[in-house]
Amino acid sequence: MIMGQGNTAAYTVVPEGSITTPKGFKAGGLHCGLKKTTRHDLGAIVCEVPAAAAGVYTTNVFQAAPIAVTRESIGAGGVLRAVIVNSGNANACTGKQGDADAYEMRSQFAEAIGVPAQQVAVASTGVIGETLKMDRVRSGIAELPAKLAANSQAGDDFCQAILTTDLVKKEVCVQVIIDGKPIHIAGASKGSGMIHPNMATMLGFVTTDAVIGSQALQTLLRQVTDLTFNMITVDGDTSTNDMLVAMASGLADNRELNISHPDYEAFSAALRYVCEVLAKAIARDGEGATKLVEVQVRGAESDAAAQAIAKTVIGSSLVKSAIFGADANWGRIIAAVGRAGQPVNPETVDIRLGDIVTLEQSRPISFDEEAALEYLKGDTVVIYVDLHMAEGSATAWGCDLTYDYVRINAAYRT
Amino acid sequence: MIMGQGNTAAYTVVPEGSITTPKGFKAGGLHCGLKKTTRHDLGAIVCEVPAAAAGVYTTNVFQAAPIAVTRESIGAGGVLRAVIVNSGNANACTGKQGDADAYEMRSQFAEAIGVPAQQVAVASTGVIGETLKMDRVRSGIAELPAKLAANSQAGDDFCQAILTTDLVKKEVCVQVIIDGKPIHIAGASKGSGMIHPNMATMLGFVTTDAVIGSQALQTLLRQVTDLTFNMITVDGDTSTNDMLVAMASGLADNRELNISHPDYEAFSAALRYVCEVLAKAIARDGEGATKLVEVQVRGAESDAAAQAIAKTVIGSSLVKSAIFGADANWGRIIAAVGRAGQPVNPETVDIRLGDIVTLEQSRPISFDEEAALEYLKGDTVVIYVDLHMAEGSATAWGCDLTYDYVRINAAYRT
Structure with a gap:
């Protein structure tokens, strides 16, 4: 254990x-x-x-x-x-x-x-x-x-x-x-x-x-x-x-x-x-990365389900680009949660960016855009997803998707 | 049918x-x-x-x-x-x-x-x-x-x-x-x-x-x-x-x-x-794309296996970045083939970029880098993968990964 x-x-x-x-x-x-x-x-x-x-x-x-x-x-x-x-x-x-x-x-x-x-x-x-x-x-x-x-x-x-x-x-x-x-x-x-x-x-x-x-x-x-x-x-x-x-x-x-x-x-x-x-x-030093991104999933049907969801969110190019741009675009996070192939109740999802609540029980919460911008500009961003279904949890790590990732990989071998 | x-x-x-x-x-x-x-x-x-x-x-x-x-x-x-x-x-x-x-x-x-x-x-x-x-x-x-x-x-x-x-x-x-x-x-x-x-x-x-x-x-x-x-x-x-x-x-x-x-x-x-x-x-007009990429997989165990492999290659950020950079980096293509979760014989893979053979029976073939660069700079790139195992085949389409994809998605909502 x-x-x-x-x-x-x-x-x-x-x-x-x-x-x-x-x-x-x-x-x-x-x-x-x-x-x-x-x-x-x-x-x-x-x-x-x-x-x-x-x-x-x-x-x-x-x-x-x-x-x-x-x-x-x-x-x-x-x-x-x-x-x-x-x-x-x-x-x-x-x-x-x-x-x-x-x-x-x-x-x-x-x-x-x-x-x-x-x-x-x-x-x-x-x-x-x-x-x-x-x-x-x-x-x-x-x-x-x-x-x-x-x-x-x-x-x-x-x-x-x-x-x-x-x-x-x-x-x-x-x-x-x-x-x-x-x-x-x-x-x-x-x-x-x-x-x-x-x-x-x-x-x-x-x-x-x-x-x-x-x-x-x-x-x-x-x-x-x-x-x-x-x-x-x-x-x-x-x-x-x-x-x-x-x-x-x-x-x-x-x-x-x-x-x-x-x-x-x-x-x-x-x-x-x-x-x-x-x-x-390794995640923080990802090619071209400007920050570490951590995704914590709670309340999933199992730890395995939480892992799959956390890895889908952390792997989404759209989520990664939005974080590079310090854009609190939680719609992309929920779209990634929804395509992870795991049980999700579409009516009971909470999403937070650091302390900033953007979605509660699947309903958009109006939040302070300035505060969100400040938070997303930091060198570490934590995304919390609570599914409110059971006790499964997992944490995944990744980084933002930047111009430099493209630059590095457009010319790696040559 | x-x-x-x-x-x-x-x-x-x-x-x-x-x-x-x-x-x-x-x-x-x-x-x-x-x-x-x-x-x-x-x-x-x-x-x-x-x-x-x-x-x-x-x-x-x-x-x-x-x-x-x-x-x-x-x-x-x-x-x-x-x-x-x-x-x-x-x-x-x-x-x-x-x-x-x-x-x-x-x-x-x-x-x-x-x-x-x-x-x-x-x-x-x-x-x-x-x-x-x-x-x-x-x-x-x-x-x-x-x-x-x-x-x-x-x-x-x-x-x-x-x-x-x-x-x-x-x-x-x-x-x-x-x-x-x-x-x-x-x-x-x-x-x-x-x-x-x-x-x-x-x-x-x-x-x-x-x-x-x-x-x-x-x-x-x-x-x-x-x-x-x-x-x-x-x-x-x-x-x-x-x-x-x-x-x-x-x-x-x-x-x-x-x-x-x-x-x-x-x-x-x-x-x-x-x-x-x-x-x-849609693939050619992908966000930030400069070209259409087509992946043709042949010789797979089934059409479903070929589809999974073709979609893994077309979805690889590393392959997409290399194509944006006109880099004939076939190592990334074979790495994507190998992680697709499908049966692959590691000894019998051919890879071509257009007419340019880069790998035959899993052995690197030396090719004309200038000709490869010219081909990859075109507005359509076709990647051929032949597994030489059975008759399964599939074609997938996507685009390259560019600075503009990051730019567009770093600032979509704001």
């Missing part, structure tokens, strides 16, 4: 924490030449002991070569020593050459750090359909071990190395008390366009020093993903490369976490918080 | 034809004050005899008041004498007042032209959530009968009166030989944004002088809608007001059309052509 965040959650944010804060983890990143700029494009996370590992992956039929390699690594024994990631090229739709390249990345990096190849995961992100410049990847991998460190600068180098059209890096670290001991959970992610996760998303990496088995971690990761990464959308497009990998070093020395552990819910809430922060950061 | 268009179709386009060309129909339009500009915003089609009628409507849960009124009229006896339409206000989410206003539009216009109220259909399009300025509607309805005529100028006035953000009017007329006699089918439609029809679309009106019963017309209209209006998308948003109404005056004096009539397929093909022309005109 997933706890709600809030007053019952026992975790605290570690302001200076990074992906390397949990005990046992190093990270690093460098520029090997896959990006046209001099920004980092190759990075790795390495654990000093075999870490219990779990992964969730894109549901797109066309899965990039590294997805299969990482599946195989985690599937082999449920443990990872490292993950190697490149940006600038997705290694997707690249045929047998792409498969060979992903396997070579795995074996070369495994050899460089002296671990079995099957304990290394591989991830790629960038342009689809071009083969990797492997000479550059090879020299990068040769240099990478010397860059690995356990400090926050090294964590930052990793975070930079996985970005593509992202404007900002995305990382978070929390501390949670398990068996009376402080343990850490940290996460890093990337993602800005082609964001409509389904099962997993973009690239996301979670490290923790908690003791938890691979199966328990896999179950929990999937539950948390459904409530966080799978509830964001930038443009409705699901990538070929989505991957979220979690690694638990076990060096925090707690009793092994499972569903009957008294602190399981605290751990679960902390992991959910980490994933929610990363997911919201 | 629906015939394919092409060499077997016995219809011919009537270049100067309009919604009033089929025998028995008059039309007209005027400005009554619902639009801020002086453009027409109230129009009607009137038939001199009771016309067999059929309608398909939006599947949105929130259905505008006129939808219920029109359903009731057609449901009562399967005949219509007239349809009255306003633009500038959708009369949607307007509660009991909205219902009363739609009924009043029906009864006032019925009285003005001397027909039973239940033989009048009502349609509205425009802003959601504002009540109609009925004083303006009433004076408009009082003036409208004097404007009705059977010429093409009157047809044009009607077409103008139903537009909102549309840049161009949408009408077409064909002639088809039934029982050796020439009969006509004409259509008019509007639609530019909030376009993702499901069962019916935007506003569409079809007139014909063929003899055909209301049930046969209803069955055929639904079949044709699935292949035409339901295969277009501008922005993935389904309106609260979508309505397509067909009226057959029967004045062409053919033997009544039904599925065993030897010319049924000719009539069906002609009706499909009329609806396809109107649907494509």
